[in-house]
Amino acid sequence: MGKLLPWFAIVTAALLVSGIVWALAFAPSDYQQGNSFRIIYIHVPSAILAQSCYMLMAIAGAIGLIWKMKVADMVAKSSAPIGATMALLALVTGAIWGKPTWGSWWVWDARLTSMLILLFLYLGVIALNSAIESEATAAQATAVLALVGLVNIPIIKYSVEWWNTLHQPATFTLTERPAMPAEMWVPLLVMVIGFYCFFAVSLMLRTRNEILHRERRARWVRELIEKQ
Amino acid sequence: MSEMLTNEPVQSSEQTMRGLFLAVLKRDLLLSYRRRSDLVNPLIFFLMVATLFPLGVSPEPDFLAQLAPGVVWVAALLSTLLSMDSVFRSDFEDGTLEQTLLSPQPLFVVVLGKVIAHWMLTGLPLALLAPVLGIMLFLPDGGMGGLMISLLLGTPTLSLVGAIGAALTVGLRKGGVLISLLVLPLYIPVLIFGTSAVQAAVTGLPLGGYLALLGAMLALGIVMAPLAIGAALRISVSG
Numbered sequence: 001m002g003k004l005l006p007w008f009a010i011v012t013a014a015l016l017v018s019g020i021v022w023a024l025a026f027a028p029s030d031y032q033q034g035n036s037f038r039i040i041y042i043h044v045p046s047a048i049l050a051q052s053c054y055m056l057m058a059i060a061g062a063i064g065l066i067w068k069m070k071v072a073d074m075v076a077k078s079s080a081p082i083g084a085t086m087a088l089l090a091l092v093t094g095a096i097w098g099k100p101t102w103g104s105w106w107v108w109d110a111r112l113t114s115m116l117i118l119l120f121l122y123l124g125v126i127a128l129n130s131a132i133e134s135e136a137t138a139a140q141a142t143a144v145l146a147l148v149g150l151v152n153i154p155i156i157k158y159s160v161e162w163w164n165t166l167h168q169p170a171t172f173t174l175t176e177r178p179a180m181p182a183e184m185w186v187p188l189l190v191m192v193i194g195f196y197c198f199f200a201v202s203l204m205l206r207t208r209n210e211i212l213h214r215e216r217r218a219r220w221v222r223e224l225i226e227k228q
Numbered sequence: 229m230s231e232m233l234t235n236e237p238v239q240s241s242e243q244t245m246r247g248l249f250l251a252v253l254k255r256d257l258l259l260s261y262r263r264r265s266d267l268v269n270p271l272i273f274f275l276m277v278a279t280l281f282p283l284g285v286s287p288e289p290d291f292l293a294q295l296a297p298g299v300v301w302v303a304a305l306l307s308t309l310l311s312m313d314s315v316f317r318s319d320f321e322d323g324t325l326e327q328t329l330l331s332p333q334p335l336f337v338v339v340l341g342k343v344i345a346h347w348m349l350t351g352l353p354l355a356l357l358a359p360v361l362g363i364m365l366f367l368p369d370g371g372m373g374g375l376m377i378s379l380l381l382g383t384p385t386l387s388l389v390g391a392i393g394a395a396l397t398v399g400l401r402k403g404g405v406l407i408s409l410l411v412l413p414l415y416i417p418v419l420i421f422g423t424s425a426v427q428a429a430v431t432g433l434p435l436g437g438y439l440a441l442l443g444a445m446l447a448l449g450i451v452m453a454p455l456a457i458g459a460a461l462r463i464s465v466s467g
Contacts, residue, residue, distance in 0.1 A: 065459075113416075120413035127409050131400055140463040141396045145410060148392055148456050155417070 002208070008201045015194030022187040030184075039097045041188055045195035047090035050118060051153060053083030053199065057125070058150045061143025071207070073139035074214070076146065077129060078206035082199060084122035091115055111167035114156040121149040135214060248333050252341030253348075259318075260349050266314065270307040270350050271357060277303040278361045289366040296365035297375065297426035303361070304354045304379055305386060305415055309408055311350045312390040315342060316398045316461065325398070326465055335458040343391045343454070344384075351383025367430070374429025381442040382422040388446075388453035389414050395460035418445060 023041035030037040057079045064072035094112065095105045106112065125142050132138035215221050260267055281299045282292055319325040328338055358379050359372050367375065393411035400406065425438035 117413045117416055120409075124410040124413060127406060128396060131397070131406055137399070137463055137466070141460065144392070144456055144460050144463065145396060148389075148414065152413070 002204065005201065005204050008197055008204070012194060012197040012201050015190055015197060019187055019190035019194050023191060027184050027187050028181070033101060036097065036100045039093050041191045043090060043093040043097060044188060045192045046086045046093065047115065048192060049195050049199055050083055050086040050090055050115070051156060052196075053079050053086060054118060054121070054146070054149070054153060057083060058143075058146040061139075061146045064139055065143045065147075070214075071211070073136075073143070074207050074210040075203065076143060077139060078203055078210050080122055080125050080129065080142075082202055082206070084119060084126060086199075087115060087119040087122055091119065109167050111156065114152065117152055118156060121146075121152060125149070245334070245337055248337050249341045252338050253345050256342055256345035257348065260345070266311075267349055270311040271353055273310055274303050274307040274354055274357065275361070277306060278364060282365070293366040293368060293430075296362060296367035297371065297423045297430065299365060300358055300361050300367070300375060301379075301382075301419055301422045301426070304351075304358070304383060305419060307354065308350055308383060308386045308390055309411060309415075311346070312387075312394045312407055312411070313397075313404050315346050315391055315394045317394075320398045320465070325461065329462060329465055335461070336454045339391070339454040339457045339461070340450070343387050343457070346391070347384045347387040351379070351387055355379035355383060367426075370432060371426050371430035374426045374435050377439060378422045378425040378435075378442060381439060381446055382418050385418050385442070385446045385449045386415060388449040388457075389418075392453060392456045392460055395457045395464060397464075398461070399464040418442070421445070 019041065024038055027038070027041075029035045057076050060072045060076040060079065063069055064076060091112070094115075098107070099105050125145055128145055129138045129142045132141055212221055212224075278299055281295060285295065286292070316325060319328070329335065355376055358375050361367075362372055362375055390407070390411050392414075393407040396410065397406050421438050421441045425435045425442065428435040428438060
């Protein structure tokens, strides 16, 4: 079962373990913030993933709507809780980091607020999905909602550039070198890639579970379970 | 076919679109007029929410004047949301919605007509009533114009976005709380720019930029929202 899954799992474990050890023990501490900056090694990957996951959910939803692919529906449904968790993780780690650095747990800054809206959008999608009994209808309805909520993604992405806010601009861009020294950003990059691989593993497992749940009355599922 | 057999002049498609739009608008306005109590409820709710703030927070005029733009906007937003559930509900229950979806007329126009009718019955009266609330909350006179214009530009967007939530939940027996959950996050940008426009008007700053953004959101809403509403209605009715 699952050709890619073990490979992704191994890569995820390797990246996350090495990234965490590197980030927490070997990366140099910041000259202003000391060791408290190290929370970005969790904060930044989870925030990036929360947005990417929403994009994936919306695209999978659109594929499900247009081509009526059942697997796309299931991927969209499986990605919503992961994304919501990541958005929550980004907000909580941000708050923990904000207390020593900005002096308060929460500020009504554009990036923070738009991230909170993203969490609300995820919760709305999950609520709608669980409110509709028919699975096919629920998938289509959530796809429409996810596509409508897509308007928010560019607002989050560019909020730090459009409004001059407390939150600093993006760490990684495709066109420029990061502003921090390589000893700091390389472990961050490792963590980001590790989080993406973790997301892939988690999504595959959840989707597999969803497929088995939906096809629970099919013969092949029964045979699969009896074989084990 | 029938038009070709009889010798009636073939109407241009633009004319039939306008006729369809006006017919839907007239029907919905007439239906609401026949049930006038439903019409007044959101307005009473609007007034009541605004009354809660002086009693709950502080009756100080200076403090209330600062709070006023936000309170009026939040009250308008909530009362729009409250009336949203009923937009497609009765049509869904008596089967009219199903017939509408089956009809050859473009759904976009029908949906737009229904949403505009909803706005004329909630958003428009809210915007006209807003100065009364402004006076109750000691909003400076300079802000009244900004309040009304921002509400006139912002409430149609609220109706359009809210109708997406209403269309998604019309098939469910208890859609009320769910609609708020789905729609409120999407209302936040309108709220931010609406209140900013009023605050700019109060302090005498130019509010053109905020109004332009509200207008842009409305333009985007008119073009995109009916598509989403139509898709959502088809999903809700078929499921």
